[in-house]
Amino acid sequence: MTKYKLEYVWLDGYRPTANLRGKTMVREFDAFPTLEQLPLWGFDGSSTKQAEGSNSDCVLKPIRVVPDPERLNGAVVLCEVMMPDGVTPHASNTRATILDDDGAWFGFEQEYFFYKDGRPLGFPEHGFPAPQGPYYTGVGYKNVGNIAREIVEKHLDICLAAGLNHEGINAEVAKGQWEFQIFGKGSRAAADEMWLARYFLLRLTEKYSIDIEWHCKPLGDTDWNGSGMHCNFSTTHMREVGGKAYFEALMAAFAANKDAHIAVYGPDNHLRLTGKHETASIDTFSWGVADRGASIRVPHSFVRNDYKGYLEDRRPNSQADPYEIASQVLKTIASVSTEVKAAA
Known part of the structure; x- marks a missing residue:
């Protein structure tokens, strides 16, 4: 024993x-x-x-x-x-009641900032570093410093050793900002993976006296990017049937449910979704092929493959609950009627 x-x-x-x-x-x-x-x-x-x-x-x-x-x-x-009976889900338990589908695949891109002494890692005590540009996927001390890469590599190793579907890492657009990617099949499974990966990162950074800043726009109304958690998604129908007519019906459903998505895509998203940086304004809905300024980015491969494959919702932010994100995506997809799917 x-x-x-x-x-x-x-x-x-x-x-x-x-x-x-x-x-x-x-x-x-x-x-x-x-x-x-x-x-x-x-x-x-x-x-x-x-x-x-x-x-x-x-x-x-x-x-x-x-x-x-x-x-x-x-x-x-x-x-x-x-609850105390061990059977009834607590009101805070967002996992227990979400819509789930094993045929729905989700890939989350979790952005975050390393913070030290109340500011992003690598920022001077006063003012700002050189403007963003060289930091995204950057290398070298002046771009990523001397400790961040050690942490993200260690986090990657921990997640893989734990059996998580961790799929990659990269330095992000702002200095001190990084990203990791998690994949899962089914909304519960994918979100479970994300919460576990977040846990391992938070515990790891204790050793370095560094905090993780999950807020979607920690630097406020400045020309520095905020942090998102882009949600890449597909269903069995999207992967195997697809078609332009179904895609257009799906985008109409996303447009009609815009407010329901924003409601669960993370707090303070109005600070991030301004139309200036990562995506469209919070008040609009748009889609575009390879368009990082759209609400939903459509990969070239999706169009070339007769509108089959996956799509990327760029609106969820770094603080959002992945259980609620995935569930809302599935609710909107389910609102496209079976008659529309059959006709498409």
Whole structure:
């Protein structure tokens, strides 16, 4: 028998943006534990904005377990938050009730800033560094500094060792800004991967006395990019059938549901979606082939392949809940009627 360190990880009740929380349980197992072997575990919800002090019990329900590469005999256990009965999802549990489809594939591009001493990593104490331009996919000390690449490479190794579908890294447009990409099949599975990857990054940067700034526009109304979490998506129908008529009906549905998407695409998005940098204005909806200034970017390959493949929604921001993003995308896709799909 081996004693395993099980880090139970969950999302708290803070709004508009939930925080990751974690605590460790030690249990003996003959081998690396399966999900079915992991018990429910209680916690004090009054300390996480998930209960009142007079009735503070909440319950953690394991839904995914992965190896913890940073701990000997360690595992990270992603959990849903439940009411004291262990069956009823807590109001803060955005995973439990979302629309899901195993045939829907999602790729999230998570942008973020490294922050040190209250400013982006590499920024001078006063003022700004040289204007953005050389930092995107940049190399060399003057562009990426002396520690950021070490962190993102280590994060990549940790995610891969944990079995996550981490698909790449790159330095982003602003100094101190980076990105990693996560892929998954099904809205729950894809979002689970993202939350686990976020957890590993936050825990890793503790060692470097560096914070992760998830805010979508931390530098405010300046000529510095904000951070998004572009959502690349496809369904079985989009990949295997497609067609221009269906695509046009789908874009009409996205336009009609613009406000519903913006509502779950992250707080303060009006600061980022100005039409000046990453995408179209928050008040409009547009699509365009290879157009980074559109709400939805259509790859050239999608058009060449008779409008089959994946699309990229550029509006979600870096703070958004990937469960809610993926669910809203699926709701909008589902609103395109079966008659339209058949005719297309």
